[in-house]
Amino acid sequence: RFLERMSKRPHEREDVSAEKKRKMESAANPYGVKPIGNKYLGGNDDCRESSLGLLSLMRDEWLLEAVFEDLSAEEIIVLSSVSKYLYIFAQNDLLWKELFLCEYGCDFDFKTSWKETYIRKKTGRTEAPPSAGIRATGIYSDILYNSYYCSTIDPSRWAKIDNVQRRSNLSVEEFIEQYESKGIPVVIEDVVQKWPAFQKWTDEYLKEKYGHIKFKTDKQIDVALSNYIQYSNLVVEERPIYLFDNEFGERAPEMLDEYFVPPYFKQDFFEMLDDRPSFRWILVGPPRAGATFHKDPNWTSAWNGLIRGHKKWIMWPPDVPPLGVIPSADELEVTVPATMVQWFNDFYKKKHPVQAPIEFVQKPGDLVFIPSGWWHSVINLDHTVALTQNYVSLANLKKVHRFLKTKKDLSLSVRFTEALRQNKPELLAQLLEETNDLEGGWENLVDDEDGDDDWCLGL
Amino acid sequence: MDSKFSGKTVPLQPINSDVIKVPREVIAMMQTICTMLKDLGLEDTEPDNAIPVQVKGEDFAKVLEYCKHYIENPPASTDEKKKLEPSDWDKKFCDDMSQQTLFSVILAANFLDVKPLLDCTCLHIALKLKSMTPEEIRKEYNITKEFTPEEEEKARKEFEEMILQTTSKQGTA
Numbered sequence: 001r002f003l004e005r006m007s008k009r010p011h012e013r014e015d016v017s018a019e020k021k022r023k024m025e026s027a028a029n030p031y032g033v034k035p036i037g038n039k040y041l042g043g044n045d046d047c048r049e050s051s052l053g054l055l056s057l058m059r060d061e062w063l064l065e066a067v068f069e070d071l072s073a074e075e076i077i078v079l080s081s082v083s084k085y086l087y088i089f090a091q092n093d094l095l096w097k098e099l100f101l102c103e104y105g106c107d108f109d110f111k112t113s114w115k116e117t118y119i120r121k122k123t124g125r126t127e128a129p130p131s132a133g134i135r136a137t138g139i140y141s142d143i144l145y146n147s148y149y150c151s152t153i154d155p156s157r158w159a160k161i162d163n164v165q166r167r168s169n170l171s172v173e174e175f176i177e178q179y180e181s182k183g184i185p186v187v188i189e190d191v192v193q194k195w196p197a198f199q200k201w202t203d204e205y206l207k208e209k210y211g212h213i214k215f216k217t218d219k220q221i222d223v224a225l226s227n228y229i230q231y232s233n234l235v236v237e238e239r240p241i242y243l244f245d246n247e248f249g250e251r252a253p254e255m256l257d258e259y260f261v262p263p264y265f266k267q268d269f270f271e272m273l274d275d276r277p278s279f280r281w282i283l284v285g286p287p288r289a290g291a292t293f294h295k296d297p298n299w300t301s302a303w304n305g306l307i308r309g310h311k312k313w314i315m316w317p318p319d320v321p322p323l324g325v326i327p328s329a330d331e332l333e334v335t336v337p338a339t340m341v342q343w344f345n346d347f348y349k350k351k352h353p354v355q356a357p358i359e360f361v362q363k364p365g366d367l368v369f370i371p372s373g374w375w376h377s378v379i380n381l382d383h384t385v386a387l388t389q390n391y392v393s394l395a396n397l398k399k400v401h402r403f404l405k406t407k408k409d410l411s412l413s414v415r416f417t418e419a420l421r422q423n424k425p426e427l428l429a430q431l432l433e434e435t436n437d438l439e440g441g442w443e444n445l446v447d448d449e450d451g452d453d454d455w456c457l458g459l
Numbered sequence: 460m461d462s463k464f465s466g467k468t469v470p471l472q473p474i475n476s477d478v479i480k481v482p483r484e485v486i487a488m489m490q491t492i493c494t495m496l497k498d499l500g501l502e503d504t505e506p507d508n509a510i511p512v513q514v515k516g517e518d519f520a521k522v523l524e525y526c527k528h529y530i531e532n533p534p535a536s537t538d539e540k541k542k543l544e545p546s547d548w549d550k551k552f553c554d555d556m557s558q559q560t561l562f563s564v565i566l567a568a569n570f571l572d573v574k575p576l577l578d579c580t581c582l583h584i585a586l587k588l589k590s591m592t593p594e595e596i597r598k599e600y601n602i603t604k605e606f607t608p609e610e611e612e613k614a615r616k617e618f619e620e621m622i623l624q625t626t627s628k629q630g631t632a
Contacts, residue, residue: 050602050603051602052600053597053601054558054559054562054599054600054601055584055600057562057565057566058562058565058581058584059569066577066578066581066584066585067581067584067585067588070582070585071588075588075589078593079593080614081593081615082596082597082602083597083605083606087606087614130613130616130617131617132613132614132616134606134610134613
């Protein structure tokens with residue numbers, strides 16, 4: 001009787017509540033695909049062999065990667081009319097994303113899916129193309145199911161915990177003393193509201209004023225802001241294209257007048273450099289976009305001000321790598337799951353053996369302080385617009401200066417030391433004095449178990 | 460005497476086959492065997508007994524043939540984009556096999572973890588599929604499950620415009 005019950009689809013079962021049925025229906029794959037495990041719960045309706053014939057000897061991932069990914073749009077269509085299994089493969093939106101980007105690049109007038117976007121561009125249709133609405137039974141595939149599941153999953157399910165410190169009316173001295181010098185993250189709740197951008201930067205305003213300007217994305221293509229905002233509000237995928245531009249100050253200089261660097265972060269020694277590393281970004285993105293676990297470059301500290309939307313943050317201290325994250329010896333490279341969705345699916349529920357993370361939801365108006373060296377990862381819960389900058393202040397100057405010396409390319413180290421010599425000779429003198437005093441190597445610097453190393457120069 | 464082969468071999472025994480002395484250079488292409496030898500500490504020494512391999516003799520022979528040719532004729536570039544053009548030898552190698560053997564060899568290449576062979580055979584199938592009509596594909600690969608007539612009509616209509624656009628672009632095709 002158990003098997004009989006389990007073999008029914010959720011909306012047919014008596015023991016499942018109406019609310020749950022509604023939720024499960026919306027999560028169910030629209031083509032009727034189920035995970036492989038379900039094959040063993042139901043009747044013998046697995047149609048893979050008949051629907052693929054000899055091709056069933058190939059694994060789903062081979063069919064997808066080695067066969068479908070090499071086909072043109074017309075060839076995919078031909079293949080999709082062979083059988084139901086092949087039809088469902090052909091609906092995989094990532095195939096159409098690649099086709100679009102290869103053929104048309106950044107020129108996307110995004111409609112509800114990449115497939116629709118491609119077909120409308122290709123044929124010049126002004127309305128949505130008809131959908132065959134084919135549902136299948138007997139299609140059991142982890143690859144096909146997970147692809148849909150991960151691209152539609154609601155990340156707010158992972159956003160229930162909020163354990164970060166939140167402050168308002170914080171003076172600069174208090175900030176330095178209580179958070180920056182101690183390397184403790186904090187969310188400051190009353191600064192971003194004072195930016196002109198906070199009131200002004202609605203989607204309509206951004207499209208009107210900056211819409212024609214092309215911004216950088218993480219896909220090495222530049223997209224006009226109007227097109228991108230439309231995309232960001234519509235797209236449903238696991239790994240969206242993310243607008244992430246370190247040149248926005250040069251591409252849209254007027255944006256620089258619409259926000260200011262909060263008073264806590266006015267000191268920034270990298271400003272002394274003529275040609276400083278990338279230090280400021282505009283971030284715009286849809287749900288599920290974000291950044292996988294990383295440390296910010298060169299041991300800089302950072303702040304992130306959210307103008308609209310909501311972001312889930314999760315952070316660990318510098319000496320505690322998150323589960324599922326494997327840094328190289330010099331921490332310049334990190335092996336992580338490909339997307340935040342995958343990390344959250346595979347690792348979030350597991351208890352970290354060393355300590356629990358700091359995690360929270362950043363809402364509009366929240367300013368996050370990320371102390372230097374902290375592991376952090378961010379996932380968008382909805383369409384977001386944010387500004388972020390990295391900097392070097394007294395609190396992390398020593399660490400940055402030392403870290404630069406360990407890099408393979410020493411040119412930045414040389415330039416920074418020279419800039420310090422010219423602008424802050426007394427600071428440099430102190431740094432060098434402390435370097436000479438130090439025995440042992442970098443390991444000694446980061447291994448501060450007793451907590452008695454004073455990282456602040458205390459000038 | 461081919462200078463690409465040092466003469467060092469490892470004895471392997473596929474299913475239903477005699478022991479085969481496989482050159483070390485070929486072993487290097489079979490990641491599964493490499494790992495196995497490493498775990499057994501046999502990277503440099505020749506094992507006393509033949510190592511059984513869960514691959515049928517005839518399929519293993521094909522993998523061996525491919526690997527030997529690959530070592531003697533390494534591809535000019537490993538550029539990902541170039542992979543859509545198989546060499547003449549690769550094409551003949553795949554064409555000469557029956558459907559059944561081709562798929563067995565794909566499974567063997569996957570088991571032994573010989574990526575170039577997996578890529579080559581999958582590409583062959585992709586190119587074949589590209590050149591066939593849906594009916595030809597169903598016949599060739601013995602695909603029986605089809606759409607109901609209404610579903611087939613719906614699926615066809617869904618892409619009707621694109622098919623029209625393609626055929627009109629191709630002119631006389």
